[in-house]
Amino acid sequence: MTIENRDEAYLVTHALAKDTLSKLRSVETEQVAFRKGLVKLGRICGYEIIDGRMETEYVQIETPLADTMGERVKGLDDVVIVNVLRAATPFVEGLLKAFPRARQGVISASRDEEAGRNEDGEFPITVDYVKLPEITEEDTVIVADPMLATGSTMGRVLEHVTENAPEPEHLIALSAVSAPEGLVRVADQCPEADLLTVAIDDELDENGFIVPGLGDAGDRAFRTT
Ligand SMILES: O=P(O)(O)OC[C@H]1O[C@H](OP(=O)(O)OP(=O)(O)O)[C@H](O)[C@@H]1O
Ligand SMILES: O=c1cc[nH]c(=O)[nH]1
Numbered sequence: 306m307t308i309e310n311r312d313e314a315y316l317v318t319h320a321l322a323k324d325t326l327s328k329l330r331s332v333e334t335e336q337v338a339f340r341k342g343l344v345k346l347g348r349i350c351g352y353e354i355i356d357g358r359m360e361t362e363y364v365q366i367e368t369p370l371a372d373t374m375g376e377r378v379k380g381l382d383d384v385v386i387v388n389v390l391r392a393a394t395p396f397v398e399g400l401l402k403a404f405p406r407a408r409q410g411v412i413s414a415s416r417d418e419e420a421g422r423n424e425d426g427e428f429p430i431t432v433d434y435v436k437l438p439e440i441t442e443e444d445t446v447i448v449a450d451p452m453l454a455t456g457s458t459m460g461r462v463l464e465h466v467t468e469n470a471p472e473p474e475h476l477i478a479l480s481a482v483s484a485p486e487g488l489v490r491v492a493d494q495c496p497e498a499d500l501l502t503v504a505i506d507d508e509l510d511e512n513g514f515i516v517p518g519l520g521d522a523g524d525r526a527f528r529t530t
């Protein structure tokens with residue numbers, strides 16, 4: 306298994322995840338390669354979630370030659386993926402390769418960067434649109450956002466996901482790059498969430514950007530500035 310427990314979160318330590326993240330970090334990586342990298346990273350994280358968080362069961366199988374026992378992943382039909390617009394869109398595309406039958410939710414949440422951070426270090430978050438499927442106790446819910454910086458966005462999104470929903474089998478907040486401060490904030494606000502990330506970086510800069518990070522994921526994927 307390539308998911309390791311750290312104090313702040315669980316790390317996806319698969320070598321290909323680290324390799325893909327290195328490419329995403331590079332300032333040389335242009336839009337198309339950046340977007341494809343996020344798709345690839347989503348797929349790898351999806352496989353790692355299956356390997357590290359889901360169970361298998363034995364099933365009787367008939368091959369063209371003989372009866373045998375095979376293994377099957379339990380619960381693949383009970384997966385909900387929440388896409389935090391906008392940077393998560395290519396990341397979710399990759400996750401869907403691992404969970405093709407997932408039910409999907411969409412939340413448009415963005416930081417009000419002009420307003421700046423409040424005295425607690427949080428950005429005001431504008432939520433424009435929320436459409437979530439019904440969540441049940443059997444579900445593995447994956448809230449996907451490649452960047453967890455101050456944690457303001459993830460905290461707010463988790464509020465929407467958990468309100469009026471029963472506690473699902475797994476509630477996973479999945480990011481590519483996280484800052485320690487944001488992970489602590491989200492863990493405090495939503496202790497029932499399992500925080501999974503590929504990298505925990507050093508710090509936030511004065512604008513609330515992760516350092517070294519990879520810059521603005523939404524802008525790099527969508528070629529905006
Ligand atoms: O942890 P936080 O401090 O909340 O920062 C992380 C959020 O910031 C980015 O979104 P942004 O608001 O830039 O929107 P975008 O995806 O539309 O670019 C990113 O995709 C996260 O959602
Ligand atoms: O470093 C950061 C912080 C927030 N959003 C990003 O895309 N990057």
Ligand SMILES: [Mg+2]
Pocket residue numbers: 521522523524
């Ligand atoms: Mg952005």
